[in-house]
Amino acid sequence: MLEPVRDATGAPFWQYAARGELRVQACADCGELRFPPRPCCPHCRSFEAEWRPVSGRGRIWSYVVPHPPLLPDYAARAPYNVIVVELEEAPRIRLVGNLVAAAGAALDSLDPGRIRIGARVHVVFSDGLPQWVPA
Amino acid sequence: MTLKDATAIVGIGRTPFAKHLAEDERTLACRAVLAALDDAGIAPDEVDALASYTMEETDEVELAKAVGLGDLTFFSKVGYGGGGSCATVAHLAAAIASGQATVGVAWRSRKRGSGPRPWTNTTVQLPTPAQWTRPFGLLRPADEIAMLTRRYMHEYGATRDHLFNVALACRNRANQNPAAIMYDRPLTREMYMTSRWISEPLCLFDNCLETDGALACVLVGRERARDCPNTPVYVHSAAQGLPAQHHGMVNYWNDDPLTGPAWTAARHLWKNADFTPQDVDVAQIYDAFTALVPLSLEGYGFCERGEGGSFTEGGALEIGGRLPINTGGGGLSEAYVHGFNLIDEGVRQLRGTSTAQVPDATTCLVTAGEGVPTSALLLTNRS
Ligand SMILES: [Zn+2]
Numbered sequence: 001m002l003e004p005v006r007d008a009t010g011a012p013f014w015q016y017a018a019r020g021e022l023r024v025q026a027c028a029d030c031g032e033l034r035f036p037p038r039p040c041c042p043h044c045r046s047f048e049a050e051w052r053p054v055s056g057r058g059r060i061w062s063y064v065v066p067h068p069p070l071l072p073d074y075a076a077r078a079p080y081n082v083i084v085v086e087l088e089e090a091p092r093i094r095l096v097g098n099l100v101a102a103a104g105a106a107l108d109s110l111d112p113g114r115i116r117i118g119a120r121v122h123v124v125f126s127d128g129l130p131q132w133v134p135a
Numbered sequence: 136m137t138l139k140d141a142t143a144i145v146g147i148g149r150t151p152f153a154k155h156l157a158e159d160e161r162t163l164a165c166r167a168v169l170a171a172l173d174d175a176g177i178a179p180d181e182v183d184a185l186a187s188y189t190m191e192e193t194d195e196v197e198l199a200k201a202v203g204l205g206d207l208t209f210f211s212k213v214g215y216g217g218g219g220s221c222a223t224v225a226h227l228a229a230a231i232a233s234g235q236a237t238v239g240v241a242w243r244s245r246k247r248g249s250g251p252r253p254w255t256n257t258t259v260q261l262p263t264p265a266q267w268t269r270p271f272g273l274l275r276p277a278d279e280i281a282m283l284t285r286r287y288m289h290e291y292g293a294t295r296d297h298l299f300n301v302a303l304a305c306r307n308r309a310n311q312n313p314a315a316i317m318y319d320r321p322l323t324r325e326m327y328m329t330s331r332w333i334s335e336p337l338c339l340f341d342n343c344l345e346t347d348g349a350l351a352c353v354l355v356g357r358e359r360a361r362d363c364p365n366t367p368v369y370v371h372s373a374a375q376g377l378p379a380q381h382h383g384m385v386n387y388w389n390d391d392p393l394t395g396p397a398w399t400a401a402r403h404l405w406k407n408a409d410f411t412p413q414d415v416d417v418a419q420i421y422d423a424f425t426a427l428v429p430l431s432l433e434g435y436g437f438c439e440r441g442e443g444g445s446f447t448e449g450g451a452l453e454i455g456g457r458l459p460i461n462t463g464g465g466g467l468s469e470a471y472v473h474g475f476n477l478i479d480e481g482v483r484q485l486r487g488t489s490t491a492q493v494p495d496a497t498t499c500l501v502t503a504g505e506g507v508p509t510s511a512l513l514l515t516n517r518s
Contacts, residue, residue, distance in 0.1 A: 003270060014266075035267075064282050066273075066335075071274060074274060079335070082273045096267055096273055096385075097271050129271075
């Protein structure tokens with residue numbers, strides 16, 4: 001499976017995820033959340049940022065079910081799901097992930113036929129990656 | 136200074152299209168460029184401007200040396216894959232209208248076996264921020280656009296039948312076009328609905344072809360165009376579009392992901408045009424995926440937001456319909472050459488030489504990829 005190819009701006013997200021925390025970059029001056037992380041705030045142009053804990057609750061905004069041809073590790077799990085989750089406290093912050101049966105389960109552990117846009121999910125962590133389970 | 140009708144496309148050229156061509160990209164590029172210049176009746180050594188895509192493998196030095204171009208005073212490459220197609224012509228138009236050059240050639244040459252295919256290579260980053268998508272198995276352009284497609288269908292009630300209408304219109308036109316890859320391969324609803332998935336909700340027939348081939352076109356100022364052998368096809372309006380807070384094919388990260396670059400390009404395009412969407416006789420709409428067409432129909436103002444799916448009903452996209460599209464077969468059924476075949480087909484329509492001619496067509500919209508920073512052209516044969 002592919003590891004996140006980190007950059008300096010995004011690295012804190014993965015450091016918090018490795019500790020089982022979901023945090024989103026926020027402007028330290030105007031407070032606006034932003035994702036994906038970037039060096040500067042598009043609202044007030046501040047370069048000061050902080051990483052704000054979020055509840056880890058959200059709703060499914062959309063989802064896909066990929067089928068081969070895919071990279072071998074993913075083809076072995078296909079068809080699997082990929083979801084986009086909008087966070088409860090900031091619906092415009094949307095995270096890509098997988099809906100799984102339980103923390104640590106594979107990305108094909110849940111029947112794609114059960115996935116619905118709008119369904120409530122919450123975050124869990126496995127090997128430093130956020131995953132989502134039905135709430 | 137204005138771009139309006141200041142320049143015209145006077146030559147088009149292409150190689151055959153196939154799943155595999157024996158010649159390399161550089162050779163194909165040379166053949167397409169020379170064919171376009173021959174069509175224009177212009178000698179290669181008169182060319183002083185070039186434009187192509189950043190993803191183009193043949194650079195200006197190689198092309199200019201090989202076919203014997205003159206001294207170049209303008210050359211430009213546009214990024215964002217298929218979003219750059221129309222911008223190549225737009226850049227040449229701006230260069231010629233502003234006096235930086237006099238004869239421009241835009242081209243695209245592609246072989247499936249070379250060039251960037253980042254989703255097949257685990258070490259190369261997509262231009263989109265891969266760390267937020269790829270570990271979760273969102274790997275290919277089809278996956279990224281399928282995510283927006285699902286949301287689009289959910290918000291507006293668009294259906295797979297609407298996407299089929301797009302695929303069918305393109306295939307029907309390809310069935311009239313002997314140069315098209317799918318010339319002798321009709322498509323039925325049964326075939327569409329039972330085909331294999333690529334990334335649900337997108338099936339095989341929602342995805343463009345994979346093609347080897349090259350195309351080119353020649354642009355000159357309007358005075359010079361009148362001396363060329365073919366009907367001049369004027370660049371009436373041209374635009375690029377990168378909306379504020381847009382995020383490429385993973386445009387999940389802004390307030391309104393379902394209004395993309397088409398909306399931005401369209402505002403500029405129509406602002407500088409003497410006609411409106413209702414006056415467009417035929418459109419060549421970038422179709423790497425069927426779902427880009429309803430989005431583009433909305434963005435370019437042919438219908439209201441959310442109505443792009445229902446717009447396709449009742450044969451609207453077929454010859455004789457409200458807006459015939461992709462009359463050579465498009466990327467879905469003629470050839471996928473990052474949209475350059477749509478430009479040349481737009482020229483053919485306005486010359487009256489298409490294999491699926493819209494009677495008396497005088498205006499044509501050509502668009503580049505929606506879902507990435509994009510570009511568009513309004514072409515006309517009236518001036
Ligand atoms: Zn700020």
